Amino acid sequence: MSDNEVKSILFAGVGGQGILRASDIICEIIMEAGFDVKKSEVHGMAQRGGCVTSHVRYGKKVYSPLAEPGTVNTLISFEKMESLRYLNLLRKDADVIVNTEEIYPPAVNLGVASYPDDVISFLKGNYGKVISFDAGELAKKAGNIKTANVVLLGALSSHMSIDRSIWESVIKKSFPEKLIKMNLEAFQMGINA
Amino acid sequence: MKVLMSGNEAVARGAFEAGVRFAAAYPGTPSTEILEEFSKYEGVYAQWSTNEKVAVEVAIGAALAGEKAMAVMKHVGVNVAADPIFTVSYTGTNGALVIISADDPSLHSSQNEQDNRNYAKFAKIPMLEPADASEAPKYIKLAFELSEKFDTPVFLRLTTRVSHSKSVVTLEEPAKYNDKTGFIYDAEKYVMVPINARTRRLEVENRQKALKEFVETFAENKMEIGNPEIGIITAGMPYNYAKEVFPDYSYLKLGMVYPLPEKMIRDFASRVKKIYVIEEMDPFLEEQIKAMGIQVIGKEIFPFTNEFDPGVIRNAIEKNSPEAVSPYKESLASRPPNLCPGCPHRGLFYALKKEKAYVHGDIGCYTLSYMKPLEGLHSCICMGASIGMAHGMSKALKEKGKGKVVGVIGDSTFLHSGITPLLDMAYNNSDALIIILDNSTTAMTGMQEHPGTGYTLMKKEAKKVNLKDLITSLGIDNIKIIDPIDQKATRSAIKEELAKDGPSVIIAQRPCALFKRSNIKPKPALKVDQDKCEGCKACLELNCPPISWKSGVTKEGSKRKGIAVIDETLCNGCGLCEQVCKFGAIS
Numbered sequence: 199m200s201d202n203e204v205k206s207i208l209f210a211g212v213g214g215q216g217i218l219r220a221s222d223i224i225c226e227i228i229m230e231a232g233f234d235v236k237k238s239e240v241h242g243m244a245q246r247g248g249c250v251t252s253h254v255r256y257g258k259k260v261y262s263p264l265a266e267p268g269t270v271n272t273l274i275s276f277e278k279m280e281s282l283r284y285l286n287l288l289r290k291d292a293d294v295i296v297n298t299e300e301i302y303p304p305a306v307n308l309g310v311a312s313y314p315d316d317v318i319s320f321l322k323g324n325y326g327k328v329i330s331f332d333a334g335e336l337a338k339k340a341g342n343i344k345t346a347n348v349v350l351l352g353a354l355s356s357h358m359s360i361d362r363s364i365w366e367s368v369i370k371k372s373f374p375e376k377l378i379k380m381n382l383e384a385f386q387m388g389i390n391a
Numbered sequence: 392m393k394v395l396m397s398g399n400e401a402v403a404r405g406a407f408e409a410g411v412r413f414a415a416a417y418p419g420t421p422s423t424e425i426l427e428e429f430s431k432y433e434g435v436y437a438q439w440s441t442n443e444k445v446a447v448e449v450a451i452g453a454a455l456a457g458e459k460a461m462a463v464m465k466h467v468g469v470n471v472a473a474d475p476i477f478t479v480s481y482t483g484t485n486g487a488l489v490i491i492s493a494d495d496p497s498l499h500s501s502q503n504e505q506d507n508r509n510y511a512k513f514a515k516i517p518m519l520e521p522a523d524a525s526e527a528p529k530y531i532k533l534a535f536e537l538s539e540k541f542d543t544p545v546f547l548r549l550t551t552r553v554s555h556s557k558s559v560v561t562l563e564e565p566a567k568y569n570d571k572t573g574f575i576y577d578a579e580k581y582v583m584v585p586i587n588a589r590t591r592r593l594e595v596e597n598r599q600k601a602l603k604e605f606v607e608t609f610a611e612n613k614m615e616i617g618n619p620e621i622g623i624i625t626a627g628m629p630y631n632y633a634k635e636v637f638p639d640y641s642y643l644k645l646g647m648v649y650p651l652p653e654k655m656i657r658d659f660a661s662r663v664k665k666i667y668v669i670e671e672m673d674p675f676l677e678e679q680i681k682a683m684g685i686q687v688i689g690k691e692i693f694p695f696t697n698e699f700d701p702g703v704i705r706n707a708i709e710k711n712s713p714e715a716v717s718p719y720k721e722s723l724a725s726r727p728p729n730l731c732p733g734c735p736h737r738g739l740f741y742a743l744k745k746e747k748a749y750v751h752g753d754i755g756c757y758t759l760s761y762m763k764p765l766e767g768l769h770s771c772i773c774m775g776a777s778i779g780m781a782h783g784m785s786k787a788l789k790e791k792g793k794g795k796v797v798g799v800i801g802d803s804t805f806l807h808s809g810i811t812p813l814l815d816m817a818y819n820n821s822d823a824l825i826i827i828l829d830n831s832t833t834a835m836t837g838m839q840e841h842p843g844t845g846y847t848l849m850k851k852e853a854k855k856v857n858l859k860d861l862i863t864s865l866g867i868d869n870i871k872i873i874d875p876i877d878q879k880a881t882r883s884a885i886k887e888e889l890a891k892d893g894p895s896v897i898i899a900q901r902p903c904a905l906f907k908r909s910n911i912k913p914k915p916a917l918k919v920d921q922d923k924c925e926g927c928k929a930c931l932e933l934n935c936p937p938i939s940w941k942s943g944v945t946k947e948g949s950k951r952k953g954i955a956v957i958d959e960t961l962c963n964g965c966g967l968c969e970q971v972c973k974f975g976a977i978s
Contacts, residue, residue: 202638212726225395225557235395236523238556247936248728262635263523263556266701268715279724285717303724307939308931309953311724324718 204257206265207354210284211276212301213250216347220276221252223351227368228256231360238263251284274354276333276347277301278317291326295353297333297346329353329391336387345384352388396560398524398553402491403428405528406461409535410566412436413458415446417807418836419465420500421554422493426463427839430848434568439839439848442774442807443468447475447490454486455581457572459535466494466507467773471808473510476544480514481591482581483542486571489534490516493549496671496698500551502754502773504696506672511546511649515595517602518546518649519611520627524558530646533611541598541605548648550671552628552698603650611646614659622663624656624676624687629669629699636705651679660685667692667708671699730759732936733904733963735830739799739875740767741933741971742882743826746889748797749784753777753809755801756835756903757828764932768799775800775808781823782816782894794889796823803833803841806856810865813896817866821894824885828875829858830903838906862896869895876901878970904963914964919955923976926951930968930977937961938968 207224211217221237228235239252253265270288274295275281281296288294296318305311314320321328331353337346348369355365366382373381396404402425406414414437416426430437440446443464450462464472469492476490492510495501511518517537521530527549534545579587606612618639625633626645634642643659645651660666668677668689677689692707693699705712730737740760743750744767752758752768753776760767770780781798788796800809805827813825833839840846845855862870869891871884881899888895902909916937921944930938937960942953957968957977969977 204635213728222395222557229393229395229559234559236556236558237395238552247726247731249726260558261631261638262701263552263558263631264700266636266705266715268702282717282719283723285719286715302939303726304729304934304936305724307936309940309942314721314723320719 202258204255204260205272206270207254207272207274208265208270208284208287209250209252209254209274209276210280211250211297212280213247215250215276216344217250217252217276220347220351221254223348223368223372224254224354226372227360227365228254230364230368233257234260236260236263249280249283272354272357274350276350279314281321282314282317288325290324293327293357294321294325294329295350295357296321296328296330297350298330299332299334299346331391333388333391336391337384340384340387341380345381348381348384349388349391352385353391354388355385356389392562393559394562395557396524397424397555397557398521398527398549399424399555400428401524401527401560402531402547402549403432404560404562405531406535407432407435408528408563408565409459409532410568411459411461411535412568413450413453414438414461414463415440415449416463417441417443417446417468418833418839419468419493420836421495421551422463422465422468422491422549423836423839424554425491425493426848429461437848439841441842443472444475447472447479450488450490451475451479451484454484454488455575457486457575459487459539461489461491463491464493465501466492466505467501467503468492469507469510470505471774473514476510476516477514478583478588479544480516481583481588481595483591483594484538484544485542485575487535487538488544489531489538489547490544491547491549493551493554494672495551497551502771504672506675507546507548508648508675509673511548512675515599516544516546516649517541517647518548519646520548520648521553521646522627522630522644523553523556524560527553528560528563530611533646541602543598543602548627550628550698599650603653606647606650606652607654609647609652612652612655613642613644613646614655615642615644616662617641619662620664622659622666623669624659624666624680625669626676627671629671629704632699632701633669633704635701637708645676648676651676653683656680656683656685669693669699669704672696727762728759729934729936730756731904732961733965735875735899735901735903736760736828737765737933737935738878738881738965738967739826739828739899740765741967742875742878743767743797743799743885745882746797746885748795748824748889751777751780751784751796751798753798753800753804754835755804755828757799757801764934774804775812778809778812778816778825781825782812782819782821785821785823786819793822797889798823798825800825800827801834802827802829802831802843802858803839805858806842810861813862813867814865816894822892824888824895824897826885826897826899827858829898829900830906831909832903832906834903834905838903858898862898867894867896869893870898871895872898872900874901875899876965876967878967904965914966916959916962916964917957917966917969917977918959919957920976920978921954922946923974924951924954925949925974925976926953926955927973928955929971929973930955933968933971935968
């Protein structure tokens with residue numbers, strides 16, 4: 199990274215998917231790695247099944263907790279169609295990590311709107327590296343579907359040059375003793391994905 | 392030690408470090424976490440008050456006793472508390488008093504977008520504004536120092552983006568609590584009858600004068616001289632957005648947004664060629680600076696509405712920069728927030744809709760019921776307004792309104808500001824029906840206690856108000872208590888009470904589906920019997936998240952075009968859809 203370069207990661211998904219927790223963990227990791235970091239999200243109404251985003255920005259000195267449109271380096275979407283909602287924020291060469299799980303919005307549930315079917319191919323045609331997999335499936339293999347957010351962090355870790363030992367030590371600190379092994383396994387699943 | 396904290400956590404920490412041990416608040420996004428966090432520190436007293444006015448009065452009382460006291464609320468809460476705030480500005484505070492206003496540019500979770508910096512000028516109270524969590528502890532400390540030094544209440548203004556974004560905070564050793572409490576009798580200072588208030592009024596102007604001198608040397612008003620071609624005057628979070636896109640320009644960052652340092656602003660203006668004033672919402676700084684006769688560019692190019700981001704500032708200043716757009720051109724189905732699976736409000740609004748009444752709503756989760764398909768509300772203004780509005784409409788409509796005007800209000804909101812209007816309704820013999828949606832908690836802001844829950848913020852057991860006794864004592868004779876998931880009981884109660892002359896209250900009582908102390912045990916998820924479902928979509932009218940439509944599942948001898956399905960992982964088994972299905976297909 200050059201002297202003043204600030205990088206932005208955008209987390210996107212649906213309320214209840216553990217996005218805020220995951221973005222908290224990544225901020226701890228970035229801080230441990232010696233960077234300045236800011237993150238931003240909006241609580242409140244979003245808890246009720248609405249869209250959730252979290253901006254994470256890091257570098258030598260970070261001012262804004264919100265990324266300027268067109269500058270996000272990495273999008274990590276916890277739900278498939280949500281990866282399409284904030285594309286105005288992304289750089290053209292952004293890397294995209296997508297959980298291929300589908301959560302239908304009410305209009306799709308009621309049969310009055312359709313769920314987009316071209317998500318991954320669209321992303322591949324327009325952005326840099328696109329990694330897509332079913333994080334819920336991998337999380338179940340790790341022992342609990344709730345670890346899907348840590349699986350996604352594993353995938354994200356391959357895109358960041360932060361020492362693996364820092365990732366693991368922060369993950370260990372972030373969960374109660376009995377859940378550590380499962381979460382480390384989930385993290386590894388994400389790296390391999 | 393450095394830790395990552397939200398602005399709200401950092402304010403709580405800073406207050407504790409400053410030796411503050413007393414705080415009162417009413418929950419409201421984006422301010423709620425400040426008191427929740429503060430209450431966890433050792434040796435503090437923190438309480439949820441019934442509303443913001445009471446919270447400020449409780450804090451004033453503590454300050455008069457010598458404490459450093461803090462009252463915390465969202466922007467619209469300051470409206471509720473405005474009465475004591477304007478006059479405590481006259482009396483001064485003895486100990487120290489800081490009022491925290493968390494504004495919500497972009498209305499992420501509010502009914503309006505008011506700019507509470509105007510309160511500072513209006514009430515002649517100094518106001519500080521940190522730009523992020525890193526600055527917040529220092530600012531709350533400074534706010535208390537100012538309050539003590541100038542014997543004045545002080546505002547600390549936050550915005551959603553400061554409250555709810557995280558940055559690196561350096562923790563400091565907490566100051567030792569210094570007990571200065573005791574009685575101070577000074578009636579001329581604290582009894583605001585006209586003769587005393589006239590004297591205090593002059594003191595306010597003297598204080599204003601002293602503060603205006605002080606701000607010229609206030610260390611958090613900072614000049615950063617870079618490129619002399621362009622100077623930016625800004626405060627709070629917009630400083631960070633501007634600094635991000637234009638790091639080389641010159642800056643005057645104001646830590647105190649009222650009163651303004653006029654000499655310093657003139658000095659800054661003399662050092663740069665062109666000045667932009669960057670502020671969200673109202674031209675609060677801009678108008679004052681223009682009134683000094685200084686030429687600046689402000690709301691000619693920057694928006695009046697919504698919060699900013701770095702892009703908004705770049706686009707306003709660099710007029711020809713191309714806006715970043717999404718290459719995906721199809722429309723995406725939106726995800727509006729919805730009532731939770733098993734939410735008691737869903738049952739109430741489903742039953743109420745059938746009466747085709749005009750429903751005045753209030754502030755809480757149930758406001759979400761206004762959307763399709765429930766379409767449960769026809770008005771919603773502010774906390775507690777539903778009752779007075781229902782009463783006024785019913786009186787205006789006379790016979791036309793009989794059996795057709797309803798007000799709905801949550802339990803926490805009722806206790807916040809619904810009691811006095813209900814008394815008004817009873818006394819003036821209204822024909823409206825009020826339904827209290829009693830889910831045993833303050834759900835929207837995240838399960839805060841209130842006088843109806845039986846517990847305090849400090850997790851102590853408390854005397855629980857009996858809603859029925861309270862309402863009876865206000866003069867309401869017709870009171871029914873029902874479980875809103877029970878459709879038969881709910882419909883007949885609504886029908887009966889609408890038909891009666893005089894005011895009625897229905898208490899729809901069932902704990903929030905997310906409430907931890909709920910006495911309702913979760914039941915197994917319900918299932919749709921594929922053979923019995925006729926595809927009538929009646930259950931879909933509930934807009935319950937687990938219920939969805941699966942088209943193309945036909946059946947011999949039936950015209951159905953698909954079936955309803957229930958997602959077992961989401962369903963909490965409340966049984967509402969079972970009662971709605973005419974074909975007995977859900978069980």
